[in-house]
Amino acid sequence: MTHAHIAGSIHADVAKAGPQWLTLPEDLNQLRSELWPAGTERDAQGRIVIGGVALSQVAASHGTPAYLIDEQDFRARARAFRDSFADWRVYYAGKALLSRTVARWVMEEGLCLDVTTMGEMRIALAGGMPAARLGFHGNNKSLEEIRFALEQGVGRIIVDSFHEIDRIEAACQELGATAQVLVRVTTGVEAHTHEYIATAHEDQKFGLSILGGHALAALVRCQSSSSIQLRGIHSHIGSQIFETHGFEVAIRRTLRLAEQFRVATGVELAELDLGGGFGIAYTEADSPMPTAELARAFDEILDHECRAFGLRRPELSIEPGRAICGPAGVALYEVGTVKAVELENGRSRTYVSVDGGMSDNIRPALYAAEYSCALANRTSDADPVLARVVGKHCEGGDILIRDVFLPRDIAPGDLIAVPGSGAYCRSMASNYNQVPKPPLLAASQGQVQTLLRRETLEDLMRLDVGE
Numbered sequence: 501m502t503h504a505h506i507a508g509s510i511h512a513d514v515a516k517a518g519p520q521w522l523t524l525p526e527d528l529n530q531l532r533s534e535l536w537p538a539g540t541e542r543d544a545q546g547r548i549v550i551g552g553v554a555l556s557q558v559a560a561s562h563g564t565p566a567y568l569i570d571e572q573d574f575r576a577r578a579r580a581f582r583d584s585f586a587d588w589r590v591y592y593a594g595k596a597l598l599s600r601t602v603a604r605w606v607m608e609e610g611l612c613l614d615v616t617t618m619g620e621m622r623i624a625l626a627g628g629m630p631a632a633r634l635g636f637h638g639n640n641k642s643l644e645e646i647r648f649a650l651e652q653g654v655g656r657i658i659v660d661s662f663h664e665i666d667r668i669e670a671a672c673q674e675l676g677a678t679a680q681v682l683v684r685v686t687t688g689v690e691a692h693t694h695e696y697i698a699t700a701h702e703d704q705k706f707g708l709s710i711l712g713g714h715a716l717a718a719l720v721r722c723q724s725s726s727s728i729q730l731r732g733i734h735s736h737i738g739s740q741i742f743e744t745h746g747f748e749v750a751i752r753r754t755l756r757l758a759e760q761f762r763v764a765t766g767v768e769l770a771e772l773d774l775g776g777g778f779g780i781a782y783t784e785a786d787s788p789m790p791t792a793e794l795a796r797a798f799d800e801i802l803d804h805e806c807r808a809f810g811l812r813r814p815e816l817s818i819e820p821g822r823a824i825c826g827p828a829g830v831a832l833y834e835v836g837t838v839k840a841v842e843l844e845n846g847r848s849r850t851y852v853s854v855d856g857g858m859s860d861n862i863r864p865a866l867y868a869a870e871y872s873c874a875l876a877n878r879t880s881d882a883d884p885v886l887a888r889v890v891g892k893h894c895e896g897g898d899i900l901i902r903d904v905f906l907p908r909d910i911a912p913g914d915l916i917a918v919p920g921s922g923a924y925c926r927s928m929a930s931n932y933n934q935v936p937k938p939p940l941l942a943a944s945q946g947q948v949q950t951l952l953r954r955e956t957l958e959d960l961m962r963l964d965v966g967e
């Protein structure tokens with residue numbers, strides 16, 4: 501090692517204090533490019549700049565906590581999927597992050613959009629996304645939602661149960677409409693990810709089981725319905741997946757199902773949707789596959805498996821959410837308090853409390869998600885300390901970042917930016933502890949635009965209509 505730290509022995513001790521995967525960076529002020537929106541840098545004053553805007557300025561003009569999306573980075577990631585998966589249809593999973601403007605970006609970049617509820621449909625349509633480019637998901641769509649989707653001319657409905665098939669038929673008959681349908685199946689694949697976001701194994705609420713025979717029965721049922729035009733099969737095996745092996749097994753099993761369906765009915769299914777779940781880098785421990793490489797791997801697997809089953813290559817679609825909006829977004833917090841807590845091993849941990857927490861990012865509490873962060877308003881030459889960034893809520897589990905190295909001089913008033921916060925943070929926000937939800941802002945070419953304004957206490961008071 502050529503780099504000599506002045507405080508070498510202190511660093512060695514601090515370095516051992518964190519979890520094994522967490523390495524002590526040589527320079528705490530450095531921003532790892534794989535974690536941040538493309539082009540993120542520090543300006544001459546040491547402030548982090550995203551989309552041409554200094555985060556300190558964002559904090560000054562819009563307050564904290566706040567979510568900031570780099571519009572150009574979001575668009576570039578959407579385009580990378582569209583271009584790499586060139587003859588596929590790409591559905592952006594709106595549940596990851598959605599507003600009218602986000603829907604418009606998705607539309608302008610030529611993608612389709614997945615929605616799950618009336619609310620998501622309404623926002624997507626209000627953003628100008630044509631209904632024909634919407635995929636309607638969910639394991640408990642109401643008759644009202646199905647009716648609305650059909651009235652609007654929704655592109656397709658991804659069916660999740662026999663009761664839903666009944667509802668679709670009823671709505672179609674009432675409206676004189678025909679529904680384009682994919683059947684969501686469970687392939688038994690358990691993707692290598694946290695249990696709560698691994699959705700294709702059998703014992704869970706989504707989809708119809710291939711193993712149990714329900715998937716084939718649902719396909720046959722849809723095929724025989726005069727109201728339904730059956731398009732094909734849908735499989736989504738989980739989220740934050742880094743390897744293609746799970747997809748390979750899912751492809752094999754869905755194609756085998758398509759083959760069984762052909763034998764049973766003489767019909768070859770036109771379409772296969774492989775869902776989303778492509779992993780992103782939250783910390784230095786994550787190394788996602790570049791989108792182009794992912795597309796090449798998928799194409800190879802499909803060609804191989806289709807040949808093996810003697811099936812024509814179906815029309816294909818995928819549904820990335822996190823991989824488009826996640827890395828494009830950061831959360832911005834202000835530090836309120838800092839305190840050291842002595843640990844049993846004689847070391848200490850620095851608790852850094854910020855002005856948000858589990859109400860704007862539930863993921864660490866919900867499924868032990870890991871994040872990293874950086875001091876956003878300045879650089880620091882102070883020694884590193886092992887820190888835990890926590891929120892302001894009344895829960896011991898209100899932890900945003902379990903382990904991260906921050907400069908020892910971090911203090912109230914400093915700003916912290918958390919990369920990888922574009923997906924499943926603001927979209928999952930709650931009003932726990934009667935905290936108003938933070939705004940969603942977009943930065944582009946030095947300008948900040950508000951996509952979702954900050955909730956106010958008046959908003960909360962207005963909802964409370966009791967005596």
Ligand SMILES: *Cc1c(COP(=O)(O)O)cnc(C)c1O
Binds near residue numbers: 596614820821
């Ligand atoms: C959540 C979800 C996605 C998107 O998952 P990401 O991990 O954000 O890519 C895609 N399809 C379905 C059916 C989903 O439920």
